[in-house]
């Protein structure tokens with residue numbers, strides 16, 4: 001029997017994860033199955049138990065289940081603890097569930113390896129202070145930027161994150177309008193505004209020369225934020241397909257101890273019009 005894996009979320013029908021993991025499996029000769037299962041938050045616990053009781057080996061969790069997966073895990077990695085969310089569950093030999101979060105490392109791999117950016121000494125701005133932001137602040141601070149600003153509509157949420165991440169480094173918390181007068185080399189959109197076609201109300205003139213804009217959201221069409229970045233003169237303004245594929249590669253490694261090559265998968269999805 002094939003080792004069984006799945007992604008759970010709601011909604012889930014547009015998830016690219018099954019295609020990505022099937023390509024990883026083919027490429028590395030791993031015999032696995034990977035399916036998408038629509039799970040509402042209220043039935044998450046039951047769905048996870050049924051999946052693992054039936055011999056399942058691992059689950060990816062996406063919106064809106066990552067915080068529930070964090071609670072469900074028996075053990076957590078340090079990065080999962082910091083982000084307060086789990087996107088990868090692995091069944092351990094003793095039957096317990098390990099919870100990890102590969103979103104942050106997925107973003108960093110896309111930024112630094114695939115796009116060739118160096119973040120040390122750079123001025124970075126993150127938009128939003130929800131779950132997506134929590135998953136990426138740790139590795140961004142560890143990359144030693146000159147400064148890391150966190151802007152959010154609701155300032156209290158940004159202040160909370162500043163306190164949580166204080167042991168790792170300083171965060172400059174700001175409203176969108178108070179960003180006026182600052183310039184950034186990299187702006188990362190971690191709000192859910194793109195999902196409704198909106199862009200946070202950013203002041204003019206905040207892109208430094210050669211600035212890069214990165215939207216954690218991805219879709220077939222350019223997101224509202226990547227369009228904004230291009231209009232404002234960013235040298236590069238991209239959506240989060242690369243991060244999605246890299247976080248999947250990390251999850252695959254956690255489960256199978258084999259590192260897939262992400263490049264052919266990115267190319268194949270781009271060619272198929274998935275981005």
Ligand code: ATR
Pocket residue numbers: 127128129130131132133152153154157190191192193198199200201
């Ligand atoms: P996620 O887990 O995807 O981060 P979340 O926890 O609901 O989702 O957080 C959504 C983030 O997007 C929040 O920072 C939210 O701002 P508020 O905290 O002020 O609510 C932000 N957001 C959503 N829609 C937005 C919009 N139209 N403009 C600006 N920010 C928006």
